[in-house]
Amino acid sequence: MKELSPRQLEIVNLAIELIAEKSIQGLTIKNLSKKIGLSEGAIYRHFNSKFDILLTILSSFLQEADKSLQNVCESDNSALDQIESVFMYNFNRFTERPAIASVIFSESIFQNDNRLSVEVLKLLDKHESTLKCIIENGQRNGEIRVDIQCDKLISMIIGSIRYTVTKWRLTNFEFDLINEGRILLESIKKLIKK
């Protein structure tokens, strides 16, 4: 992915806020230009289309996840600690920028366009493959119980993270996501350890 210019970065960031505030229907060029303080035409100097903005958003998320999850599985930490890293990476990120949660969990929104839904799938895959690596290692070295299929453990872990974040969003970010996330993490640890 090409480097983004400062203006492009600004557009992308405000687009994310806009989606968070008013859902994807609120992301119009008009709204965006108002938020940025540029004319509508000006936006097209920086992106060829609205689609490109969306693609850039998703790509940047993917890139970020790639970078952050890349070495988790290769580290020397225990499997359970590695899972903790995945948990905390997500909960910290969403707490810092709740708008990201709104965008990431809006797959259905992007299913319109295949080129966008592919990016969403890549993001899920990144998490799945990281967890797969962690869990398989953990099962091999006796840290994690083996009487349950690895992919089912993954579904449970990702599913419970996603559901917790979804409820956090639907309740307007009322509860402390990191706190709840930590309790959830401990529960998961208890459940899956050998």
Place this chain on the structure above:
Amino acid sequence: MKELSPRQLEIVNLAIELIAEKSIQGLTIKNLSKKIGLSEGAIYRHFNSKFDILLTILSSFLQEADKSLQNVCESDNSALDQIESVFMYNFNRFTERPAIASVIFSESIFQNDNRLSVEVLKLLDKHESTLKCIIENGQRNGEIRVDIQCDKLISMIIGSIRYTVTKWRLTNFEFDLINEGRILLESIKKLIKK
């Protein structure tokens, strides 16, 4: 909720299909009228607004869930069997009509309008309260482990169901949801039983 006329039922059902096919953006009165083979104006003889159609869809889902989950917790079955009922209710339903899954998991889509998002929340609540009843009973009578908070077990169960269905959708319904669901169910049972 009032009885729906046959035409209303037809509109509602085709609207659900439309959302499933093209996401909420695809649910336009024009698309809908084309699908039904009526003029656009004709739809307004049966519903006052597009909003009403959406509300009817969500209400019918809620009503259905109410009816189906109502007595689960009161039955004489074991807690684990009751959980199985919740699982199979959902997986059977989605397998029969995949479009429903697309609509139900589109909360972000409805967050635009409070009156709609309230309905979505009610649906989640129905599932949560059913599971809460089941699990608390199970913990009390020694069927379910007590070292993990009830609400975290709920997050894991609902989360993993939702995530499994989401992946099923994103992979264009390629795998057998009921099969996978059954394996997931067994995994969950193993994890939470005492």
Place this chain on the structure above:
Amino acid sequence: MKELSPRQLEIVNLAIELIAEKSIQGLTIKNLSKKIGLSEGAIYRHFNSKFDILLTILSSFLQEADKSLQNVCESDNSALDQIESVFMYNFNRFTERPAIASVIFSESIFQNDNRLSVEVLKLLDKHESTLKCIIENGQRNGEIRVDIQCDKLISMIIGSIRYTVTKWRLTNFEFDLINEGRILLESIKKLIKK
């Protein structure tokens, strides 16, 4: 004009109310049918078109005015008393059914369709010719001053009546139209008598 059936009369009367309440834009077949408690289609049993309803309204007004003003000028009363008759005819009528005022003074509304504006003009003409007859007689027999053209006196009389009624409507019928009308009448009398 043909006799109106009871149903036609009902439709015409409720149409007048509707125009009074919501101006001509509020007169839709849907609104009308709701007010009558009939279906929309049913209205077309009684009138061929919305236009016909409007025409019937205006014609009935004209007919009524014809009947009531017909003999005023031929009576043995003095000119000033005859003018009083014209005044009181109008103010009594509007007080009894304010809706009529709303419709009658909405010429601009009917100017769309020539066939309708012709009816409105006939109504004005009826008043003008009645007053012309009265005033010319009055000027001839020395009751009314002759230093002012007859048609200018007419403009002043009709104009002041219309303006008083217009203000009455615009202030939501707050003041007593008959009272104010009587004072206006006395003023006019003073001004025009020899």
Place this chain on the structure above:
Amino acid sequence: MKELSPRQLEIVNLAIELIAEKSIQGLTIKNLSKKIGLSEGAIYRHFNSKFDILLTILSSFLQEADKSLQNVCESDNSALDQIESVFMYNFNRFTERPAIASVIFSESIFQNDNRLSVEVLKLLDKHESTLKCIIENGQRNGEIRVDIQCDKLISMIIGSIRYTVTKWRLTNFEFDLINEGRILLESIKKLIKK
């Protein structure tokens, strides 16, 4: 009121013509855009809504009247001359732009929307208060007869002006409004002077 851009002025002026030609029902965005030679959407670059266009029209009329009638009563002219100013202001204006008459006398058209009818009432009030000032001065200094209430004189003056203009419109501007207006003015002068 903000300065209008040339395009806005063009839109407002053509909207006035449109109302004059086809009454308020003829003022649709489609008609307007056709008349201007722009697309419908383009109009929304210049006004936020049709309502705004209407409001701008009425406000400009009010502003114009405010400016023109402001100093009439404060001048050193005799009361009768001041009344002549009010007369000629109106008749000149309507002769120059007959469309204005069509809009101004369409109160019933704007009664739908309170924010619009308020503007129309302000316009009437401006005329009333100007005349009230003139007549009261005239009655005080012996120019105008005192045996008739001031507000009744006002009703007669405004009423006869309005009615004359209304007939002018309904007869498709056939007669010379300024001529007729002048005769009416002389008649009024004779009637009200002491």
Place this chain on the structure above:
DNA sequence: CATGAATGAGTATTCATTCAT
């Protein structure tokens, strides 16, 4: 007589995008 469903044209408004300046 009356209903309810249906139509087709029309209504204000929004949107992504283009382009001359």
Place this chain on the structure above:
DNA sequence: GATGAATGAATACTCATTCAT
């Protein structure tokens, strides 16, 4: 780079009218 004007297609919804039942 940026603006402001413009476009054309789309959006939800309304309306007078028709017609089978």
